[in-house]
Amino acid sequence: MPKRNKKSGGKAPKRPPPNPAPASSSDEENDTAELRALVARVEALEKEKAMRDAGLGDGGSTSGAPPPSRKSTRKGRGAKLMEILSSRLTALEKPVERHAPPGPPVVQVQASDPEEQQHSQGASCQAVPMPSTGGAFPSAGTGGAAGARSDAPLALDPWLCRAQHVIWSALAPSTRHSYQSKAREFEAFRAALALPQVWPIPPEHLMRFLLYLHSINVACRSLSVYLAALAFCAKASGFADATADFRVRKLVEGLKRICPPMPDRRKPITPGILVRLINRFEVLCSTPYESLLFRTISIIMFFGAFRPSEVLYASAGDESGRALQLQDVLIKADGVIITLRRSKTDQRGVGFKVRLGLAQNLALCPVRTLRSYLAARPAVRGALFCHVDASPVTFFQFRVLFRRAVADLGFRAEDYGLHSFRIGAASAAADLGLPARDIQRIGRWRSWAFKYYVREPDER
Structure with a gap:
């Protein structure tokens, strides 16, 4: 028998402690850190989704992604868990298409009939990036829209595009x-x-x-x-x-x-200024037809109290059809009837007939002047006021000639504009003592706004 050690008191010698478990490798530590990060992201997203759903299903449950235990450190199980978490995370972070009304700045509406036909046939609307709505947009499905990313595109239903188009067309x-x-x-x-x-x-x-x-x-x-x-x-x-x-x-x-608003400094075109103006056109225009053309425009705009947009084209490519057309004029023995198909105060296109009568002053008679112009005008349909080549007269063309003539007469060009004809018509009607209702009817004002157009003699 082996001898017992006296120092140990006769007891058997103690066994050495077992070797400590080897430390986990660096790969396993990295996998664990990645798993924990993925779990944290999934839990945060699922919690947010559960709050959005507000009780629609078990959206906030995180049982499918349990936190990894220390025992699950083998490479195979860690890789499998990372794959599951990554797929769930991708599904949660996927942008959600939201069906919502279009934002104000992106609604594009064309005034032409082909565009109307395109929308009426159910043309699709392109999805546009929208600003964050703070949960104001309605949700699209159980996932909701409030938690979707602010830069996610909004898919608009065709009927909603059509509704927005019609609303803006008003x-x-x-x-x-x-x-x-x-x-x-x-x-x-x-x-x-x-x-x-x-x-x-x-x-x-x-x-x-x-x-x-x-x-x-x-x-x-x-x-x-x-x-x-x-x-x-x-x-x-x-x-x-x-x-x-x-x-x-x-x-x-x-x-x-x-800061009180500045008063309107535009001055009116009076009958006396109108006579001098049309005489100046004869000097500035290169042909007699051009002189007659701009003379007729000036007289018609004054006696009809027309807005520039009701008479002239905004540009050479203007297809709105708002400017006067040849078929809008009806010449009679005692006057002329001009039909306004649409105007600023008639957005629905009900139409308004402007009747102009004969004037004693032959130089300013709108009926005789219009007859002379129509006799010289090219025999083509389209714009009422056009050049020899049938191209329409635009705002820019008439404004350039008008301001040059005003400056040649010794006036400040910045004091007069194309609305000066309309201001002059309202002021002349007030000088004749016409009642307010008649002045309002002449200029087709629906309110008392015509008072801003009437200039006192000391303001002219």
């Missing part, structure tokens, strides 16, 4: 263009200040925008146009109108009190 083309331009300015302002581009618009955003416009010397009258544009954009998309907020309204009112 505006005049010039108004529609102005509204969309001002909406883009507002969104650019918010982007420059890193403000969230959410709809409905927070009133604080509007207040900051109005103060910015005022700081760059935008007229107070134009501030109302900006508000009208943003109000229409919001209502057309089904959002609340933030421009009706008490603070926004009082802010505009305060700015108008601080």
Whole structure:
């Protein structure tokens, strides 16, 4: 028998402790760290999805991605778990297509009939990037839209595109263009200040925008146009109108009190100035036909109190059909009837007939002048006022000649514009003592706005 050690008190010697478990390899440690990161991302996304669903199914459960235990460190099981988590994570992070009303600045509406036909046939609308809506857009399916990324595209249903097209078609083309331009300015302002581009618009955003416009010397009258544009954009998309907020309204009112609007400095074309003006055309125009053409335009615009957009083309490629056409004129023995098919105050195209009678002054008689012009005009259909080559007269062409003639007469060209004919018609009617109702009817004003066109003798 082996001898016992006396120092140990006769007890058997202790066995050495077992060797410690070998430390996990660096690969396994990296896998564990990646797994934990994936689990954290999945849990966060599933928790957010559960809150969005608000009880629609077991969206917030995280039982499918249990935290890895220390025992599961073998490479095969770790790789399998990473594959499962990665697939679930990809599904959660996939952008969700949201069906929502289009944002104000991106609605594009054409005034031509082919465009109308295209939309009526169910033409598809292209998805456009939309700003974050703060949960204002309705969800598309059980996943909802509030938690989707703000840069995800919005897929618009064809019927919704058609509805937006028709809503924006209720505006005049010039108004529609102005509204969309001002909406883009507002969104650019918010982007420059890193403000969230959410709809409905927070009133604080509007207040900051109005103060910015005022700081760059935008007229107070134009501030109302900006508000009208943003109000229409919001209502057309089904959002609340933030421009009706008490603070926004009082802010505009305060700015108008601080900086009163400048009075309209445009002067009227009086009958005396009109005679001198058309005589000057004979010197400036290169041919007798051109002189007769611009003379007729001036006389018709004065006696008919026409807006420039009702008579002339906006550009050579203008296809809106708003300018006067040859078939819009009916010559009679005692006068002429001009049909306005559409105007600023007649957006639905009901039409209005303007009757012009004979004048004692032969040089300014609209009926005789129009007859002479039609006899010399090229025998083609289309624009009423056209050049020898049948191309229509545009705003720019007439304005250039008009201002040059005004300057040659010794007047300041900046004091007169194409609206001076309309201002002159209202002022002349007031000088004749016509009642307010008659002046309103002559200029086709639907309100008392005609008073802004009447100039007192000392203002001319």
